[in-house]
Ligand SMILES: Nc1nc2c(ncn2[C@@H]2O[C@@H]3COP(=O)(O)O[C@H]3[C@H]2O)c(=O)[nH]1
């Protein structure tokens with residue numbers, strides 16, 4: 001029987017070929033992927049070699065958002081006193097009780113609770129008894145009971161080391177109990193930080209003076225949201241690239257294709273196009289040659305460590321996604337030109353000179369950067385500092401050269417704030433604080449919304465069509481595994497998700513989407529809806545009536561004031577809400593696309609997860625051969641309806657050929673890994 005464990009108690013061993021393939025079974029799809037399916041030491045006998053969860057236990061529960069793990073009423077019979085005088089009889093009673101345990105039960109008590117501990121030990125007893133008796137145990141049952149026992153033990157470790165995620169760190173979601181242990185420790189290590197809050201002074205020192213922010217004219221409001229990228233012929237951009245850039249405002253925009261057709265210059269073209277589109281080149285007197293020189297520096301910075309994921313394509317992708325978030329939410333109208341410029345800059349530079357390793361890796365290896373930044377947001381500090389250093393290095397690349405000193409200070413303050421907020425250990429705190437702030441959106445600071453938008457754009461790919469999401473995941477996993485290789489070489493403990501021999505990629509992606517991506521996009525769309533809503537409008541109207549004088553008198557802002565600006569600090573409101581219905585329509589359409597893609601991606605990972613687990617356990621060649629899944633077709637609704645009249649308007653605006661001698665944005669050298 002393939003799916004049973006024999007009386008000898010051993011899981012059928014996998015053939016050498018199977019073990020080799022399980023390194024990255026989720027990534028058997030793309031051709032040419034063999035270079036990263038390296039064969040490190042096989043660790044099937046370690047706890048990491050055992051898949052953390054399976055279709056019955058984890059998958060069901062993850063998909064239901066943990067609803068299956070209602071606290072189960074379990075009576076725990078404890079021996080009296082310690083050491084218990086009646087230990088032997090208590091153990092005998094436990095033996096009997098163990099026999100009552102139903103090993104196929106998947107609704108189990110919270111692993112962090114005493115009933116959880118009780119249930120895990122009874123289950124282990126029953127498994128052992130069955131093995132001794134030679135009874136067969138279904139593989140699924142064996143797996144999920146072992147996983148459960150691991151979860152219980154690890155929750156105890158966390159408790160005993162004072163790092164109980166559910167009790168002591170209120171920024172973490174409290175329903176992590178169904179998450180497999182390795183993924184849980186990755187979530188804890190990566191996304192939470194109890195030292196949070198150094199940037200957000202609350203309460204008393206909230207700015208009392210209102211800053212004057214720009215007012216959007218009614219006629220422009222919706223127009224700005226649906227404005228297409230400039231349609232004029234632009235001789236700075238090759239025709240093929242121009243054509244591709246016409247889709248810049250679409251959720252389905254393919255950044256990899258742009259990278260290819262632009263000869264490795266997607267960052268440069270996206271940056272340039274966004275500045276032109278929002279008329280920021282003119283506004284801030286940035287010359288094309290200065291911008292090009294700065295882009296060259298940035299691209300070199302991004303390529304310094306040859307990362308598969310953290311490279312200029314990622315920066316371009318984040319900037320393009322930020323553009324959609326601005327355009328499709330109506331927020332483009334809530335922000336001043338300077339704020340929009342600062343956001344685009346933050347997106348473009350946010351990972352420059354990334355080392356391809358995590359902050360924890362820097363801290364654990366005591367790297368020079370960790371020492372320089374005292375272990376605090378090591379990489380993020382490095383990115384922002386590098387971006388400003390590059391501006392100041394001369395060689396005609398200072399795109400902020402013509403800024404007034406107030407504008408420079410404001411832009412710098414916002415950029416620093418946004419880039420530091422991309423540190424993933426701020427994630428749970430950021431989401432929690434935003435959820436709280438949205439209970440009173442009139443007090444919401446714009447800088448907090450800007451930070452959330454950049455952070456969301458930074459982790460956007462699980463909400464993009466599967467082929468894009470899959471490519472990004474593949475790249476990220478390669479980078480994680482390379483870090484794991486370095487850790488192995490340095491004899492450090494391998495970071496979660498970095499062990500190429502045991503990481504369950506599909507499963508980790510399911511958890512990432514469920515626990516990180518969904519809550520982030522939910523709160524982001526909540527933010528968009530609330531700020532554009534009636535409640536905000538009423539508050540602004542009444543505040544403007546009460547405080548006309550104060551508003552008029554408010555003038556220059558310090559950097560701190562800039563960060564404290566609120567959405568309702570506007571001098572006029574009538575125009576902002578005039579087109580509310582249309583804005584909401586556009587917003588909801590995009591929300592639907594985003595969640596449709598996310599759900600589709602979850603389904604694909606779920607299929608792959610089943611295959612990953614099968615490869616680990618069944619020892620069946622036929623299964624191993626089936627490692628690649630055929631992804632479901634993408635839902636048609638994620639693509640825009642075809643252009644009316646069957647014409648492709650994009651083509652019409654293109655110059656027939658680019659015979660001009662004018663300088664183009666292309667550089668001959670291919671500058672990014674593809
Ligand atoms: N596990 C997982 N992590 C991701 C995924 N996408 C982004 N991340 C992490 O989220 C981080 C966001 O900031 P970075 O771009 O520096 O690095 C990113 C990765 O570490 C994903 O699909 N899966």
Ligand SMILES: [Zn+2]
Pocket residue numbers: 314318350351458
């Ligand atoms: Zn990033």
